[in-house]
Amino acid sequence: MANETVGKFSVYADTTGYVARIQFKYVTDDHKQILTDAKGDLLTFQTAVADPGDYGVPDGATLYLHLAVLMGKDIESDKAFVYEKDNASVAYYKCGGTTLFNTLDFLKVEG
Incomplete structure (x- = not known):
């Protein structure tokens, strides 16, 4: 199965004990x-919403x-x-936990 194409990522920090x-x-x-x-x-x-292109990730x-x-x-x-510049789809994530016992959960792609 091919990887989904997105233009941005959104991360929500839910009860994190860290930066x-x-x-x-x-x-x-x-x-x-x-x-x-x-960054940030x-x-x-x-x-936080991030466009991978702003981090130097090449299109494709x-x-x-x-x-x-x-x-x-x-x-x-x-x-x-797969990163596609100007694609309206956003990959949503949620992070939580503590500095040593942390989680990063994929939620959905929308757009």
Whole structure:
């Protein structure tokens, strides 16, 4: 089954005991995995919306949502998507837990 195509990611921080920063891991044409720089601070009860292109992810790349957890264990989605610039579809996630026992749950794609 082919990966869904999306243009943005939305992350809601539900009762998190940590500060997270959004990153993306994408796969290049020669199968190298690249982790983008982290941006912004995502705090409890906040929602952040990110366009992977703003992080340097090329159009058409297969990518994964990655959260850098400050003073804790980073978390990454196991669900891959294909990034398409200006695509109206948004992948929705929810994160929670604590610095060492955290979760990242895929919710839906809408748009």
